[in-house]
Amino acid sequence: MSDLHLDLKNLIIDALGLEDISVDDIDNDAPLFGEGLGLDSVDALELGLAVQKHFSIKIDADSKDVRQHFASIxxxxNFVASKQ
Structure with a gap:
């Protein structure tokens, strides 16, 4: 697991208050929303803000690709790495 993957998993757990989940519980290929990790639209907003702040990047919420960028770890x- 790369440092970026680990950093993102910890960010998700911390930003969303997922106390019952560890980094080992989050599969890199599993969906973050729906049947995967089970995040919802409110979580998406909080996660988007946390990613922007933590990595000092801008996320265009109106972009048609945003949903794909947040599909999995x-x-x-890949998205964060492309913005740095």
């Missing part, structure tokens, strides 16, 4: 790591 792998997708989010």
């Amino acid at each position: 792998n997708a989010l790591a």
Whole structure:
């Protein structure tokens, strides 16, 4: 697991207050929303803000690709890496 993947998992757990989940519980390919980790639209907003603040990047909420960027840890790591 890369440092970025680990950092993102810890960010998700901390930002969303997922006390019953550890980094080992989050699969890099599993969906973050719906049947995967089970996040919802409110979580998406909080996570988007946390990612922007933590990594000092801008996320265009109106972009058609935003949903794909937050599909999984792998997708989010690729997105963050492309913005740095």
